[in-house]
Amino acid sequence: MYATKTNGNFGLRMTANKAGCQYDKDNYRDLEKRYSNVETYIKQIANGKIHNLIVNGPPGVGKTYSVENYLNKYAQGKYKVVKGHMTPLSLYGNLYLHRDENSVLVLDDIDSVFKKIEGVNLLKAAIDTSAVRKISWESTSPLKGTNIPDSFEFKGSVILISNIGFNGRTKGDLSAHLDALKDRSYKLVIADGSKESCFKQVCFMVSKKNLLGDFKLSKKQEFAILQYIEDNLEKLDKISLRTAVKLAQLIAINAKDWQCMADSGLLNETEE
Template sequence: MNYKNTFAADFERLDKNYLQPDAFIRKMAKNSDSCRALILQGPPGVGKTYSVEQALKKHAAGRYELLNGKVSNLSLYGSLYRASSNGHILFLDDCDTFLGDVTGVNILKAAMDTKPNREIHWESGTHLLKAMGVPNGFKFNGSVILNTNIGYDNKNEKYLSRLSALHDRALTITISDTDPDRLFKQVCYMVLVQDMLTEFKFSNKEKNMLLEWIDNNREFINRISLRTIIKLSKLYSADKKDWQDMAEQGLLSGVGYAE
């Protein structure tokens, strides 16, 4: 099976999708006013983080900051200060916890606002700001990128409501959806076109073989994503003889095994 040929038409569409973040980030890096805020949304494991990081390295090397995981409001404020110059970018990767606190949302709303001048202030705990070397107010002239699974993996109604206030201030790109066929094609595209398995040094034949294993076992895989192919690649690299047995036991659910 050669999935690059099989999905040629789909890959043309995905090429356009993949190039969208790159185009916006290129504009951000040249002049933040051209694109102050960008939200990438989609289910987990479809290449949102990978596409943004590749574009940031290419267009904004040394001028971007990455935040992921659980982020405090004070940390968010400090990171925005460090990315406050024109052409600088703050990338929030799956930092959805800040949506649980209206303060964090208001800080981001100020940073992503569409009015001519954006100012952000922090009036409490100023002694902590002094220790960080951060003022209690500053003009923000940079850009913000937010990666989120909310609405796909996380359907928290409060988070959805607060995220909508940020959508109103940002441009939004949807990367894939939850349809199993489109998710599988997205994985094939990231592997065969964007070469995201380059660290494994697989041949095209090996890549297609691993993708075919996923294709043949789709009904038993809880959720197809880039994490699926990465885990499978590690099993194959570790044991090219018994990798399929290990994959069946470690990656599939609902498969009946003979006792």
């Protein structure tokens, strides 16, 4: 016996059977296209045909996961993914180290770069559309002892992964500079910020991209995770890939009572 259930919020069809809850892959065509676009651009960056890309979307929808996977697949030169804090001087140094053709520098949610005009200006120079991209460091901050010149030609590529600043909601003095980055770069939007969109993203990454492969779960367990998230869509503060990963961790710890642990450890979380 099979029973079909349709969720009106985001059009996912689930078919319940002995194996659990099957999330119909045909409903992911829009996401397949979006990730195919990311792959296409990353491939062209690796080939040196494109020199910049902005990957935008809410937190935890697979932006970094996809960019790193495709770089691992296609990169022909060296690449580096930087997360956390970065000063303008450090940005300048990293751009210099990745100045050669086919080199790629990925900045993953580096908010500190956008908080200083110097950092934004360096990025503007790096992703400029002119035939020759020249980057200069004119500052009292010393470069002595670093073996880095105060000016160089940049032939590498830059990928910006961000959930802020590129969605039209940026306020303050930096908005014009962020618009200048958009004007110089290609931009791909992975998803919007609604819970429904984020949940569909999680379903896609679990069922189509093997997000939880390292946990060695059965299909029934993976579908149980997706069903748990859907059942508690309004009780969870955030819906992201991390939600599925945390639930998989609980199953690995206690396959029998993982839902009880999730009820107390996830549903009661508050946004920081």
